[in-house]
Every structure is written in structure tokens, then in C-alpha cells.
Amino acid sequence: MTLSLIARTVVLDIEGTTGAAGYVHGTLYDYARPRLGPWIDTHADDPDVVGAVARTRDEGGLREDAGTAEVVDVLHRWMDDDVKATPLKTLQGQIWAAGYAAGELSSHFFDDVVPRLRAWHERGVRLAVFSSGSVASQVPWFRHAPAGDLTPLVTDYFDTVTAGPKREAGSYDAIAAALGDEPGRLLFLSDLPAELFAAREAGWQVVGVRRAGEPNAGADFGDVPVVADFTELDVVAAP
Known part of the structure; x- marks a missing residue:
């Protein structure tokens, strides 16, 4: 009816x-996971990246000067637990947009x-x-x-x-x-x-x-x- x-x-x-949720948590998450660290390091002058890293440190209970590896550990944990954290979504969105533009994602x-x-x-x-x-x-x-x-x-x-x-x-x-x-x-x-x-x-x-x-x-x-x-x-x- x-x-x-x-x-x-x-x-x-x-x-x-x-x-499909499985596409997001599979294909897209798998694409973003290994790229988070390199993306943070190569976009250190991007205000959105700087803000996302600062929020990850704060919300993840890290020191203000915590390095990229520690930040990525928090981001990966959020991904594993399907936490709808805004800084994670920001960084994933940038990485995925680049992947779409490069023809590596649909x-x-x-x-x-x-x-x-x-x-x-x-x-x-x-x-x-x-x-x-x-x-x-x-x-x-x-x-x-x-x-x-x-x-x-x-x-x-x-x-x-x-x-x-x-x-x-x-x-x-x-x-x-x-x-x-x-x-x-x-x-x-x-x-x-x-x-x-x-x-x-x-x-x-x-x-x-x-x-x-x-x-x-x-x-x-x-x-x-x-x-x-x-x-x-x-x-x-x-x-």
C-alpha cells in the first residue's frame, strides 16, 4: 500500500x-582511516582542520599540544564506536570530497x-x-x-x-x-x-x-x- x-x-x-549504512562504515570509513594523519599534517594551515584537531584534543581528553598520532588514535576510536563527533565528520568530509574529485570514490x-x-x-x-x-x-x-x-x-x-x-x-x-x-x-x-x-x-x-x-x-x-x-x-x- x-x-x-x-x-x-x-x-x-x-x-x-x-x-546503505554498510557503504559508509565500510568503503568510506576504510578510505578515510589511513588518510586522517597525512591529511592533518598536509593541511595544517587550513582553519577547518586546525579547528577540528583542537576540538578532537579537547573532546578526546588530550593535551593541547598532543601530536597527530594521538589525535588520530582518538578519531579512529570514534570511528570504531560510531561516535557522531563533529571534528571527525569535518575531517572525513574533506577527505571524502578529495576522493570523489579524484575519481577514487562514488x-x-x-x-x-x-x-x-x-x-x-x-x-x-x-x-x-x-x-x-x-x-x-x-x-x-x-x-x-x-x-x-x-x-x-x-x-x-x-x-x-x-x-x-x-x-x-x-x-x-x-x-x-x-x-x-x-x-x-x-x-x-x-x-x-x-x-x-x-x-x-x-x-x-x-x-x-x-x-x-x-x-x-x-x-x-x-x-x-x-x-x-x-x-x-x-x-x-x-x-
Whole structure:
């Protein structure tokens, strides 16, 4: 059965919703892991790198003068524990963007996603992204998709730096304000119930995505409507 909704903007989670979590934690993490140290050392003049290193030292309980090896140990530990740490996301995003540009990486989308995104876009539904991954990693993810450059479909990108934590209602208030939309006209799609509950608290429409084989397939979505994939969801543009 198809779930039909009316929305001005669909805001998309990435990992486990539009693309496989295993691809992120496998291919992308494996690419970034050995490059973190060299990237930090060769971009020592980049303010974003300097800031990420300083935050890693602080949040990781290191000395202010801790060397690259100690910083990388913390970053690797965060990767192993799937910690959504902003400095890690910043550095990973830069490394992945360079990998995409070099043709060494491409992104992953479930087969049902791209046709639906194109259909919604053609109907006048605006598409945006809210992911714990940095905006620097979100844009190339859509630009270097196997189906081609998808960035013309997406108008806005948000991460935990620009919007706030994904499990707090205030973050969705911030996104609504940035988009200039009333919360009731916004639809958030995610595989994580806690994120959906936060968005709903902010007045958004929400739909859970329970994909077979993904880490959150067995999660409790409560009374949130759930689809198995995007073919079960039809979105019409709100006036």
C-alpha cells in the first residue's frame, strides 16, 4: 500500500535511508582511516582542520599540544564506536570530497531512491538533506552518484554544525527557519526513530524508513508511519 502525503519540502537522511549504512562504515570509513594523519599534517594551515584537531584534543581528553598520532588514535576510536563527533565528520568530509574529485570514490543509493527523488522534484517538491555527515561530504555524495550528478535535485544541505543535533527538536526548528517553510509543510525521512520523534515534536511530518538488512530495521518507530522503501511513498507538492 502506498502512503500519500502533501509536503512543500522533503528533507532526507542519508545513511540507512537513501544509501546503505554498510557503504559508509565500510568503503568510506576504510578510505578515510589511513588518510586522517597525512591529511592533518598536509593541511595544517587550513582553519577547518586546525579547528577540528583542537576540538578532537579537547573532546578526546588530550593535551593541547598532543601530536597527530594521538589525535588520530582518538578519531579512529570514534570511528570504531560510531561516535557522531563533529571534528571527525569535518575531517572525513574533506577527505571524502578529495576522493570523489579524484575519481577514487562514488556514493551509494538504493535502487528505489533516485527515481522517486526525480519524480518528486519534477512535481515541484523541494528536496533537502539533514545528515550527521558534514555538508562537505553530503554535496559530493549527491554529485558523484552512480546515476550521475544529483545535486540539481537538492536545494539545501544541513549537518549538526549548521542545524544542531539530529535528536533535538530545536534543530528542526532551525532548518524550518532556514528553508522559510512552515513545519507542517516539511517531511523528514529517516531510519532512526529518535530523529523522527524530534522532528515531529517540532511540528514536522515524518516517515520512518525500515529497510531490510539495515542496522535499524528492527527499531521501534512507535506510531510513526513506516515504509520499507521509497516506492511505498508518494509525495505531492503543497501549494
